[in-house]
Amino acid sequence: MRNEKTRTRSTVYSARAAVATSHPQASLTAIEMLQKGGNAVDAAIAAIAVQCVVEPHQTGIGGDCFAVYMPRNADAPIALSGAGRAPAAANPDWYARQGITELALDSAHSVTVPGAVAGWCRLIADHGKLSIGTVLEPAIRLARDGYVVQPVVAQDWLQEAPLLANHPVAASVFLPDGKPLPEGSIHRQPLLAATLEKIARDGHQGFYEGEVANDMVACLQDHGGLHSLDDFAEARADYVTTISSRYKGYDIVELPPSGQGLAALMMLNALDGMDLRDPGLSEADRIHIFAELAKLAYHHRDELFCDPDFGSTPVQQLLSPQWAEFARSRIDMKKAAAPTVWPEVTQLDTVYACVVDEEGNAISFINSLFHSFGSRIMAPRSGVLFHNRGAQFRLEAGHPNAIAGGKRPLHTLIPGMVMQNGQCVAPFGVMGGPYQAAGHAELLSNILDHGMDMQQALDAPRSFVYRGVLNIEQRQDESVIDELRSRGHDAQWSPTPIGGGQIIWRNPQSGVLAAASDPRKDGCALGL
Template sequence: MPRHTRLLSVLLLVAVPALPALAADRITGQPFATRSEVHAPHAMAATSHPLATQIALDTMKAGGSAVDAAIAANAALGLMEPTGNGVGGDLFAIVWDPKTKRLYGYDGSGRSPQSLTLAEFQRRGLSDIPSHGPLPVTVPGAVDGWFALHGRFGKRAMAENLAPTIRYAREGHPVHEVIAYYWDRSVPRLGKWPGFTEQFTIDGRAPHNGETWRNPNLANTLQAIADGGRDAFYKGDIARTIGDYFAANDGFLAYEDLAAHTGNWVEPVSTSYRGVELWELPPSGQGIAALQILNLLEPYDLKSYGFGSPEHVHLFVEAKKLAFADRARWYADPAFHPAPVERLISKDYARERGALISMDTALREVQPGTPKQLDEGDTIYLTTADADGMMVSLIQSNYRGMGSGMAPPGLGFILQDRGEQFVLREDHPNGYAPGKRPFHTIIPAFATKDGEPWLSFGVMGGAMQPQGHVQILINMLDFGMNLQEAGDAPRIQHDGSTEPTGQNTAMTDGGEVDLETGFPYETVRALMQKGHSVRFSHGPYGGYQAIMKNPYGGWTGASESRKDGQAAGY
């Protein structure tokens, strides 16, 4: 049993609202925290790997901005946690700039190959896009995202930001426990794809916990990017190698697709909840689902019901069902199908949709709303904050674990399989088309109070992400938890909503409610009486990192107890 699974079973094996046994051993008596919040006066970083956190801090100590630190940490995670991300994937970010006192959003997602058509999938007799191999691969947007963010907010040279990872790639680093667990699960699935076994195994197996891992091919790729900039990746030998590799392996991603890639600066959107503004990026991602859920929950006095109560869980699940029905209908690449975002995240729309919620009965089927326009996938999330007040919320992913399994020779990275999320229907907003961005699950979050930065955070993990964003906020704002407790408290995940992706089966049975260990049996029984199907599941509850503005000065950080990560500052 991996460490993260043991933690779920041991740390949270308790009935709420009684204090957990382990919390009673802590001098503070905090009900859920596995460890204390981290405080620091100058800068803070929170990532899913301790070495990446240290690289981020070293970058800021050397004069780099929070954006430099985020890029340096993201590069490190691509080496150290290839089970979740890498330069073969996409990137999204929200940046608080203290000079202009505003938020900036970046959509660093890539598009489908121009030469791959819907007719080709139909010719192959496919009803869904395969999860691995050449067909689900889209243009990787992460490197473009690094350079776009750096061009606006960076202070150090990109070569300096990438240097620590290049060194670790050549000299080696010890693999951490949770990463080793997921790596071992990926090898049997991906070993058949060309280039994977040669570049991502040790004699055909995954590296063990604590074993040294080296990736000299990735070191060479990153050095080429450090020397030649973004065009070394999208228009140079790297792009040619990728194009030749797919041409030789029944693929469609071509040099021309990489050369044409551009990311986009986008305006974050928000809603208010209990005096806080939660900011998310608009579609093609799923961030606004978190805003919709909060709007639906706002009329209810969750505090009076209490954390872990039947009312708390029931209302959360019902609000999620309503938001995800709209997610399945409206969220897609806005260049092809613009969503009515302003209406979807409005309070008036939430009041209309909220009328469908019953306190006594679980919804079994949910149709999307009809708003009119107003005139196993895995991921990494990281956040950084510097001495000048800049904060970065960044998420990056290869999608399913280690991605498509397609690893071009000599490059040291795997291409993402994000294209699996398309629907093979021409009449669907997320229907496949050449040059189109698929629906995206990865979403960074940011919260402000009275127009000032308050919290940079994320909870990675597929459809869990908007659910996790909401739970962190209600844990803090309704249930009075601190930053670390809010992430350690047992989580809820509802599964089975109608999806905007290839497996587009409509919910007709109310779906499944996954409850992490820690919810009382009385709650489980009450939920079943309301018609919920409740189950227990290890592992699908996401990975949390957060940095909060300390009201006394400096920063407060928290990190996910279910991962290998660390929050640290100086």
Template sequence: MIDRYKLRDFQMPGRSVAFGVGGMAATSHPAATLAAVDMLRAGGNAVDAAIAAVAVQCVVEPAMTGIGGDCFALLAPASGGVIALNGSGRAPAAASVDRLLAAGEADKGRSPSHLVTAPGATRIGPYSPHAVTVPGAVAAWEKLILAHGTKSLGEVLQPAIACAEQGFVVTPRVAFDWSASADVLRHVPAAEAAYLPGGKAPSVGRVMTFPTLGNTLRAIAAGGAKAFYEGEIAAAMVATLSEAGGLHSLEDFGGFEPEFVDPIKSSYRDVQVYECPPNGQGVVALLLMNILEGYDLSALAPMSPERLHIVAEATKLAFRDRDRFLADPAFAKVPVESLLSKQYASKLRDLIDPDLARPAPPPLLDPHPDTVYLTVVDKDLNAVSFINSVYSAFGSGIMCAKTGVLFHNRGMSFRLEEDHPNRIEGGKRPMHTIIPAMAFKGGEAWMSYGVMGGNYQPVGHANVLSNVVDHGLNLQLAIDAPRFMSYPGDLEIERGVPPATRNGLQLRGHRLAEASSPLGGGQAIIIDRRRGVLMGASDSRKDGFALGY
């Protein structure tokens, strides 16, 4: 086994783990990492730096995230423990299965924002106003910074305001995502005008500005979250959604409140892993880790067909349970304790044939790898694990011209079946895919990490942790390792999966499919308390980097 702290092979392409002693930030965009480190060096703590960074990303990575989206966070204060924040929005009070089905029948065939795609369909369309729940991110940022930050919301928003008003350079991965999803923006004239200059996605190296979004960020900086959820900005957003056929009201926006919640946890070997509770899918990540813990993965090569088969089969079982049970616990009973019992994981392991692939469960959600994740650790060893998203690329594509806010489409995750726990109801939060993670050793925060990529995220959490704990990979190698995903449908694999592994998987009955784009991204920071060093890594699948000082 290799030393997990060893340097990479310098004759091979790749990047080194970042090191620091005064603070560390890891994000998927250079401007965001710089904003976080600047905030730390100016005396801010990890919370201040994380919100500064994510606000920048809401400007410079518009396909992945925005202030019209949601967020979740885990904070491990230096004083101990873990604090979880649920910043996901709720459905309009007027929403119901019957009302949306009726609206879908009326909309059918008239525009790409139709609610359902076929008679009897149980899903909300990606460009539907009914896919827009109240955006939760801005209120969650304010709640977190007031409770645990040292700067004001106005101070930490300044780098994002500068990017929106003075301009930012379109980086290669951002340009790739922008171009791949340009058609989403053509459904709404305001979005097309703002995001497709000259009718097409901006190329690498182009400088872009979003002055209207900058004005909205300035209003939030001056008036706090209230300026977003009440008054002129809220009225403009509600009017835009209403014109598109939505059921949103000013009361839905003004009454929104994010929540501090108790995190959930489970053990993996000698590591305690914390996740946000439902309505997020952190419980799926922990269930998957519980299943994998029963195998001696350290005896298998990280990219061996035996290991990939085990992870793929465990994934199918974990996602079967996700799609059966996961919902807003305020509206439905989610059996978290039962799902996380080691005995239950043992029963699921008994269903895995080491030599034969089982059919994947029917897909209930399309893959939506459109999210940003970041992590920050400050000089006092406060650690923040933070994720922000508009769900699918550019969300719903619905943009409020007066505010520059592009709305997410997280409500796509709701079901339109009365007997399903995740059915849409007024004031309910949909099942969420975005999940931050925090790992402890010996009762102290050890690794703050997360992996983007919609459905892939629980698998990414398990794989990165296993790569470090079971296989001794350094943090950058653990994140960069080739990825694979067995839900939904065929076993999707990245190009880096070796030919011998592919053959071994096919012999076990897996149908392989080449990934059309990278499977997510990821960032992580390890706190090495023995040496007094921070080690950071940022996924080479994205433009960003980890930076310590």
């Protein structure tokens, strides 16, 4: 039921199809694709391509993508990893000889070969109904003719302006006259429009070979990168087998490592053995429980998760009842604890869109540059802004996530899906870099433990502990943060809203769709 004291917007209900994204133009584009005869895949990729133009700090064709797609009558979800790989020449020894001890966020060494376009092209070819040219047409038009800067985009743009100032090519595009664009202004990216047109015409080859690839490789090499034309020509997106776990009677589906979806499932497994509806639990108790479990899950993530082509993450052990019991046993309700790796284990900035179409096909899709404006390195003739996902690599030889040629780094991007009895109940996703795994657990707990509707679950105040600091959104009472500090947490008010998210939930009896979009972003949910 709608709560007028706390509600920011209503859940959108539809009997036919629904979309939810973080930008109104992207949501509208997804609807338009469905009206043209496209399916969920076409609509999601068209929306994401538009977001690569209108939310340039969050995502771009120089980034990566991931998807979970559930055709209506399929036996299992189809999962795709569009994670970029490190240049073939990259290895810890090379960096050690150069005296490089970290992969700086604005360094070419933090740039892996972008995987987003490879993912788009493969999904459309295998599962779409429209051509890549039709799907990209709205994004091309907005990049060429201009789009209006929305309020949250403008706010983020202003905050990140000092970082752009040190990168002349990116600054010439995103800081015209030396200033970020205010809300309501019109922005154009003609070079990006031309590159999107090449992809629309030539598909995968239009980006990873020829003129665009030559420009990208030359740019990265000019910035000291080890990238080659061969690295780009060999780029691909791969189908992967999903992992899942049960929570409150539902199957929660995630992508396997090198993504962090496993961490979300680890948290949910531990929470599944707890009664979060207990009226004796305070808000401080709830935040404390999530913080303690997040610290444990993320500690295991950082120590063990890796590209499966280069190592083995102990997925089954970490999803076992024994790990969940270990995690629960580590929670002292009176005191914050330091995380530790389970002794039994074998050690071996983002946009999101979801669509359910009229046929019942559902997709959960995420695309990112990682940090705001990625590496801030922009190829000068193609207008491609590169992500900095490679900063997640480690430089310690022997670490599971150590950089290596052709290797994918630990990824924070995780599209999610809720299933029941073999049917898709809800595609969902949460933005916010590292927050995503904890965000998945928090969002689903809001719905399945606390009975919130879709919009309430996204609206609810958030908290997130990362690198020792417990950030809490400022809608909580002062007494909550005082109580958490008394338990030993380094708790502080979050300087910005935590993450974002979208979800579409299908009622299994009526088939009615309930769609919601996070008020922390500019976007919206729409239905047909």
